[in-house]
Amino acid sequence: MKLFVPVLALLFVFLAGKANAQWDTLALRFRTLTIEDGLSQGMVTSIVQDKYGFMWFGTKDGLNRYDGYHFTVYRHDPADSTTVRDNYIYSLLVDRQGRLWVGTGIGLDLFDPMSEKFTHFSVERSEVERGFIQNIVEDHHGDLWLGCSTGLAKLTFSAPDSTVGPPGYTVKRFFSSGTGINIDSDGLLWGSEQWASSFTIKPDHEGFDQVDTLDLSGLQTTNDGLILYGVRSISNVVDDTLRDRHYVIEASRILERGGPDHQLKTLFQFSKGKGGINGNRATLDGEGRIWFGFYQGLFRFDPVHRKIQKLVARDPDLRLSALSAGLVFRDRSGLLWIGTRGYGVLIYDPKMERFHTVPGPGVHSLSPGNNGKVVVAANEVFVSVYDPAMREYSLSVPLGKFEELPVMHVISQWNMGTVQDRTGTFWLNYGGLVSYTVGDQAPVSHRAFDGLTEDVTKSSTVPIFLDGDSLIWFGSEGAFGRYDRRSSTYTWFPWPITSGITEGQFTNAIIRNRDGIFWIGTQRGLCGYDPRKATWWHFAHDTKDTSSLAVDMIYSLALDQKDENQIWAGTNGGGLARIDLRTGKVKRFNTKDGLPNDVVYGILNDFAGRLWLSTNIGICRFDPATNSFRNFDATYGLQSNEFNRYAYCALPDGALFFGGVKGFNYFNPKDIVDDSTASPIRITNIKLVNKVLDHREADSPLKAPAYLSQGMTIPMSDNMVTFEFASMEFSAPVEHRYQYKLDGFDKDWIMSGHERTAIYTNLDPGKYTFHVRGDNRDGIWDTQGTSFQLEVLPPWWRTWWFYSLCALALGGAVVLYLRRQRHHKQFLEKTVQERTSQLSTAKERAEQSERVKQQFLANMSHEIRTPMNAIVGMSNALRRDAPTDPSTRERYVDAIASSSENLLGIVNEILDLSKIEAGRLEMERVRFSPRTILTDVIAVMQYRAKEKGLELSFRVEDDVPEAVIGDPTRLQQVLMNLVGNAIKFTEKGSVEVCVEIAATVHVEDSRATGDMIGLRCIVTDSGIGIAPDRLARVFDEFMQAESDHTRRYGGSGLGLTICQRLVDMQGGTISVESEVGKGSVFTVNIPYALAAPQEQVLPTEAKPAKKQMSGLHILLVEDNKLNVMVAQVELRNAIPDVKIDVAENGQIALDKLQANTYDLILMDVQMPVMDGYEATRAIRALPSIKALTPILAMTANVLEHEVQQCMEAGMDGFVPKPFKQEELVEAIRRVLGLH
Structure with missing residues (x-):
C-alpha cells in the first residue's frame, strides 16, 4: 500500500503557457424533452437506462420513465408509504441485476417494476443527520456506495442476488461531510470530501476496505520542467476500456490515468477562476471523446488530439438550453442525453455526424478544387473554397466586392457554376465566362458577346467542364460551346434539337466517357456529342414508349461503373433513369420503387459501385446490383431536406458533397454503415x-x-x-x-x-x-x-358442457339425417366425378390451346423481328456508310427488298388464315397453266435451295393438260408453302416436285362441272422427317414437328394449316408420309375443270402505259411523310410528266380540289382532322363536275370489309400498302379506264 500511494499521488502535467484554454465552437442539432412533452420538471439531476430499455430522469419534482413517446411520473404521496420517499431526485443507479436505485433528498429507495412500488432504505446514523444522496455506485462485489451530503456510506447486502423482497443489509460510514464517489472499470473507487482531500478506496466485501488519501496540494516540478498540480476535488471517473485509460474529472481539469505505470497526467485545464466542470455526470461517446457540462455550457474533449470544442445548438431557440448543461449520459444505442439546469433534456444522435454539415446560404454549385478542397458557389458570395480537412473555408470573396464593376453588369448575375483549374484560376458563369485569380483587382470577362450585338442564347456557360489546361466546354441555350483559353476563341456546336428555352438554363449536366464522347443533360432530354466525328445523339421522352425517358428535363448524369454503354440520369419529376446508349431503352425508378422523391438533382458514384442521389426529400443511396434504395432525410443531420442542382461533386478520396438551400453536406460513403443492432x-x-x-x-x-x-x-x-x-x-x-x-x-x-x-x-x-x-x-x-x-x-x-348437451340432443337426428343423405351423396359423388373428368379434359384442352397460342405469338415476334432487323440494319448502313460501290449498294437494297417481301408474306399468311376462318376467302375460277405455276414456284425457290447447297428439281408429266380452270393463286400458294418447308427442313440432299394426273379423282366441290381431271402435286425431300406421334397433328394450327424446330428453323406454324384449308376449299386432299431422318413426302390432289382450247388472237399494238398516262395531274392525300415519298417516287418513275400535289389530311384535300382540277385522287384512309372516308363522301357531295374525280384508295387496311367500306364511301378503286410499282400503275389504269 505504501508503494501504491505515490502512484496514486501522481503529478498532473501542465504545459506552461497553456493555462488559458481556448476552444472551437461547434453547432449541433439537438432534440429536446421539456415539461411540454410530459417531463415533470425542467432541472434534470440524473439519467439512466434500465434493462428493459426505458429511460429514467431524476428531477427536482419527481422521477420520470420515458418510452420514446410518453412519460410516466412517480411522485411522493404522503398517504402512501410505497411511493418514492421524496420528489427531489438527486441520483439514479441501475445495478448489475437491473434493479433501479433512487437517491432522493432524504434517503435511498429501491423501485420494484412489477408492483411499481418503492422500498425505503435508511443509511443515516440518526434522523437528525439525514441528508441527500448525490451519487450511487456499485462495486464489483455488489455493494452500494452512496455519496451523501452527510458523508460516504457503504451498503453490504446479506443476499445481494435476492429478487424477492428487500434484501437485508448493513451500513458502514466514512467521513462526516459531503462526499462524492465514483468507480472505474478496475473496481477502484475515487472520491472527494467537501473542503478536504480526495481519496481512493479499494473495496472489500468483508469490510476490509482500503482507503488512501490523496492530499497533494503542494506544487512540484518534474525533471523536464513541467509544473505539477495536486488533485483537489475529484467529481467523476470516465473509462475508455478500448484504450485502457481512465479519465479523472476534477473541478477545472481533465486527467488521464493509464499505461503500465498508471500515472496521472493533465490533458486539459480551464483558466483559473472560470468556474468548474460538472464532471459528476461526464460520459464518453463512441469516438472516445469526453462530454461534460461546464459553467459556460456543454463541451466535448478529444483526449487523443487534446482538442476541446464548445457545443452549441444549431437551433437558436435551444442555445440557452445547451449553456445550462449539467450532465451527460450515453444510452445503449450510443445516443447522448444531456440534462440541463431548468430546460429539460437535450438529445443528440452522434450518427448525425456521419453527414458533415456546413450551414450557410443556399449553395448553387460545388466542384472539386485543388489540394483536396471544394469550390463553393453560394448566395451573396463571388467565390469561396472549403477545406474539408480543416473543416473551414480557406477562401471567401463576397459578391459585394465586385458587383459594382462594369464586368459584372451583364444579363445575369446569378452564378450557377464555378470551377478551379490547375493554375488556381477560377472560372465562373456570370452571363458568360468570367475568370478570377486570387489577388486580382477585378474578374476578367471572356464572354462571347457584348450584350448588344451577339446572340444572347450564347450568354450562358453552365455547367463548366474543364478539359486539360486549354479547353473549357459548357452548355448554352443555342449551342454546345468550347472555349480555348490559349487563343481566347469560341467554337460552337449547334444542338441537334431546338432548345425552345425562353428563360432558365438549357443544360444541367456534362460528363465525358473514356471514348471522349460528351453526354449532356438538357431540358429536352439527353444529348451525346463525339467531337472527333462531329456526331450527335439524342434521347427524349416519347409518350407512346414506356421504355423512353419519363420526362425530358435532366438535372444530373453519371456513368455506370460496370458498363459505360449505360448512363444514369436524374430528372425533374421523372425519378432516376438508366439509359442504354446502344438501344435507347430506359429503365425507370421512382417513388414507387423506393426513391424518396422524383426530383433527382445530383448523382455521384462511390467506390462500392453504388449511386448517391440528392432530392427534395434528402439524400438517397441506390444499389444497382439489387435495385434497392436507402433514404436519409434531415433527421440524419442533413442541411435540410431540399438540395439544389449543380450542387454536387466528388473528391478523389471518395468524399461526396451535396449542396442545398441551407448549406451543404459532405461524407465518405464507407462511413455510412447501417446499424445492425435490433431495437427492442x-x-x-x-x-x-x-x-x-x-x-x-x-x-x-x-x-x-x-x-x-x-x-x-x-x-x-x-x-x-x-x-x-x-x-x-x-x-x-x-x-x-x-x-x-x-x-x-x-x-x-x-x-x-x-x-x-x-x-x-x-x-x-x-x-x-x-x-x-x-x-x-x-x-x-x-x-x-x-x-x-x-x-x-x-x-x-x-362452454364444453353446453356443447355436450347439444350434441346428445342432436345425435339421433344426425344419425337419421346421415342415413337419408347416404344414397344422395353417392349419387352426387358419381355426378361430380363425371363433371370433374369433363372439366379436366376441357381444362387440358384449353391449356394446350393457350400454350400453342403463346408459342405462336413468340414465333410471330421472332419471324417479324428477323426481317425488320434486316430492314432497319441495312437502312441504317445505307444512311450511315452511303456506299459508293454499286454492287454493295445493290446488295444492301436487295437485302431490304427481300426482307420486306418476307415480312409482307408473314402478314399475308396471318390474314389468309383469318379470312379462311371467317369464311370470306373466295376461290377464283380462271384459266391458267399448271406448268407455268410450277415453273414460277421453282424459279422463286431456286435461290433459297442454292443457298443451302440443295438440289431442287421438278417434273411435269406429259399428260398434264396445258390449261385448266381453277384458282392459280391458291395452287401457287400451296406449292410455295410445301416447297419452302421442304427446303427449310432439309440440311443436305435434294427436294423434288412432281405434277401428274391422279389415277382417281374424289370431287367434293359442287361447282365442278364438265370434264374434270385430278391434278396431283408431290413434294419429296430428304430432310429431318416427322415423328410418328406428331404426324397426325402436322396440319393443326400453330403446330410444328418439334418445339425446338421453331427456334432453329423459324416459322409461324400456320403454313400447313393454310395449305390444308385451301386444298379443302377446292375440293381436294392433302396427305403426308414421313420417316425421321430420311425425309417427307407431301401429296396434294385437287380437281380442276379442263379448259377449252383458246383461239389464237393476233396481238394488237398497245401503247405503253407511261405514254397513255403521261401528264396526269394527281392529288396525293397522305399524312405519313415516308408514304408520300414512296408514292411520289413510284408515280414519277411510272408516269411521264406527272404533276403531284400533296394534302396532309382530308380537309386540305377538299380545299385543294375546290381550287384545282385533278385527273386522279390517291386517298389514304386513316388521317387526322378528316379521314379518307369522310373526305371521299365530301368530294362526292360537291355541286360541281369535280365530284366525279376518280378516287383510288391507297391504304394498309386490306381486310375485305375495309375494302368494302372504301367502295361504299364512293372510292373507285383500291391498292393495298405496301404496293409494287406495277400494282399501282395497274390500279390507276383500271380507275382511269385505260385498259
Missing part, C-alpha cells in the same frame, strides 16, 4: 374497451405492467383489445416502423407503418398470441420482437 420493442399499454388497464387495480386482468406481463385472460364481453407499443431506440421515435400479428386471428403480419397501436374487436373465444416487432433507425428489423398471450373466455352457451 415493449408493449407499453393495453386497453380493454378503450380503457387503459392498471395492474394495480384489484379487478384488472393484468397483474404487472404491460411490458412485464406475459399474458392475460378476459371475458368475451370485453373483447375489444388495444395494444400500444414502442421501440426502445430513441434517436427518431416517429421514424420507427412496426409490424404486428395476432396468432389465431391474423394470417400474415400487419404493416402498421409508424402507427403504434393495434386494435382487435369481436374476438372469438380462444387462445391468441400477439406479436409485435419494429425496425431501428437504419431500417433493420428486430426479428424476435415481443409477444403477449391473450385468452378470451367463452360465454356459458359456448
